[in-house]
Amino acid sequence: NVHLPPGPLNLPVVGSLLYLDPKQPHLTLTKWAKKYGPVFGMNLGSVYTVVLTDPKTIKSVFSKDVTTCRAPLYVTHGIMKGYGIVCSEGDLWKDQRKFIYNSLRQFGAAKISENKEKMEELIMENVLDFINHIKEMGLEVYIEPLEPLRHNIGSIMNQIVFGHSWSREDETWNWLQNLQEEGIKLIGVAGPLNFLPFLRYIPMFKRTMDFLISGKLKTHKLYQDLIKKQCENIISEDYNNLIQAFIIEKEKRKDTKDIEKFYNDQQFYHLLADIFGAGLDTTLTTLRWYLLFMATNPQHQDILRQQIEEEVGNRLVKLSDIHSLPWLEASIAETQRIRSVVPLGIPHGTQEEFKIGKYKIPKQTMIVPLQWAVHMNEEVYENPNEFNPKRFLSKQGQFIKNPNFIPFQTGKRMCIGDEFARMILYLFGSNIIQNFRLTVKDKESVDLTGECGITLNPKHQKILFQKLF
Numbered sequence: 001n002v003h004l005p006p007g008p009l010n011l012p013v014v015g016s017l018l019y020l021d022p023k024q025p026h027l028t029l030t031k032w033a034k035k036y037g038p039v040f041g042m043n044l045g046s047v048y049t050v051v052l053t054d055p056k057t058i059k060s061v062f063s064k065d066v067t068t069c070r071a072p073l074y075v076t077h078g079i080m081k082g083y084g085i086v087c088s089e090g091d092l093w094k095d096q097r098k099f100i101y102n103s104l105r106q107f108g109a110a111k112i113s114e115n116k117e118k119m120e121e122l123i124m125e126n127v128l129d130f131i132n133h134i135k136e137m138g139l140e141v142y143i144e145p146l147e148p149l150r151h152n153i154g155s156i157m158n159q160i161v162f163g164h165s166w167s168r169e170d171e172t173w174n175w176l177q178n179l180q181e182e183g184i185k186l187i188g189v190a191g192p193l194n195f196l197p198f199l200r201y202i203p204m205f206k207r208t209m210d211f212l213i214s215g216k217l218k219t220h221k222l223y224q225d226l227i228k229k230q231c232e233n234i235i236s237e238d239y240n241n242l243i244q245a246f247i248i249e250k251e252k253r254k255d256t257k258d259i260e261k262f263y264n265d266q267q268f269y270h271l272l273a274d275i276f277g278a279g280l281d282t283t284l285t286t287l288r289w290y291l292l293f294m295a296t297n298p299q300h301q302d303i304l305r306q307q308i309e310e311e312v313g314n315r316l317v318k319l320s321d322i323h324s325l326p327w328l329e330a331s332i333a334e335t336q337r338i339r340s341v342v343p344l345g346i347p348h349g350t351q352e353e354f355k356i357g358k359y360k361i362p363k364q365t366m367i368v369p370l371q372w373a374v375h376m377n378e379e380v381y382e383n384p385n386e387f388n389p390k391r392f393l394s395k396q397g398q399f400i401k402n403p404n405f406i407p408f409q410t411g412k413r414m415c416i417g418d419e420f421a422r423m424i425l426y427l428f429g430s431n432i433i434q435n436f437r438l439t440v441k442d443k444e445s446v447d448l449t450g451e452c453g454i455t456l457n458p459k460h461q462k463i464l465f466q467k468l469f
Ligand code: HEM
Pocket: 062, 085, 086, 087, 097, 100, 274, 275, 278, 279, 280, 282, 283, 286, 341, 342, 345, 346, 347, 407, 408, 409, 410, 412, 413, 414, 415, 416, 417, 418, 420, 421
């Protein structure tokens, strides 16, 4: 007796869309999960959607080939057309995932890599530049750290993607950052189009789509110049950026059909944008949340700073120190738990009909791994709204892994940059706390709810950086 999962009322055309809070959809879905269970389904406009909130089910469902597609969404498909890696499917996705995996390892952005020290150097250059930039502003500065952080995390991504980074004042860089920010906002605005594609005839939605597509074309123009620049360099076996990696791979396969299928210009541009975007927005947002939770919880910050003092002393914190700093790992993990940067997860799509237990999951379903519900489950995490890094520590004070913690998701499409992200988060997170005491002026007035776009972003909030030495 196989049937569709239970779920909320489906109205004609819109389905359950009208009941979903557009600003905080993760909260509505989490509420529904309590009512309908850990596997529930509904129509969101024209897209049949199944939401999963049990990490074991998410793991088993996402380890199947049949769920390796992306959700059938109008906006992302309309803009990306299946190119790149994040939105690609089938053979192209398989090939490019392997290629990106190997490239990240070559750049030193992997757990095991000969070039890991070079990557650590690149990250540390940017950590130091960030710290010095803030110190130059004065002994005590009260600022929203978004822009300086975005410059330095962005510079790391620029180096590994384009082999080039720009100064803070550079016009092209500022243009690229604005376009990125605007694009992310607009994809939020265009959200309803995903589910009600007929809205594209309404001028506001049409304008938004046109803006997104023209923004994409403009960045592709810039990429052409950056690719030309890299072509002028001699590309050796010791390549360290994605432009060079792609050119080398293309050359290797020049007599095969892969060139047209996987190594064409469109794929090149979309892939560069994908790695830049996937790497920057998520890591930056996590660090912003981290600084905010540290600033509003000075008691935890002091413990971490003390551990750094004892284990590292006054020199900079390095990657080889991390295993002796469980409070660092725990406070970063706790940040990723309490504010999932992708609260709805990154949805998948189904290629064919399949089953989850007694439930039928039709072909072309969107599957939402609801990270928010996993990370805020009170049965697993007592007082889930409290920021408490100790949840991730054993009685002996060691960092413990937790199967109910899935910020990078699991299975065949799991984030491919998780190790790289942790390298950045640990090095920025520890060295900032070592160098500054962070506080806010009025804790009660700090709004920690966040704004939901593609990622869940903190609202603008100033933090007091007090220089410690
Ligand atoms: C804190 C930082 C990050 C978080 C929370 C994060 C999270 C995620 C999540 C949830 C997914 C979706 C996985 C799935 O569909 O099952 C994903 C995919 C991906 N991430 Fe990350 N990510 C982060 C950093 C990075 C970095 C630094 C890079 C690389 C430069 C990266 C590259 C990618 C790519 C290429 C994909 C697409 C994989 C695919 O579709 O096969 N991510 N990430």
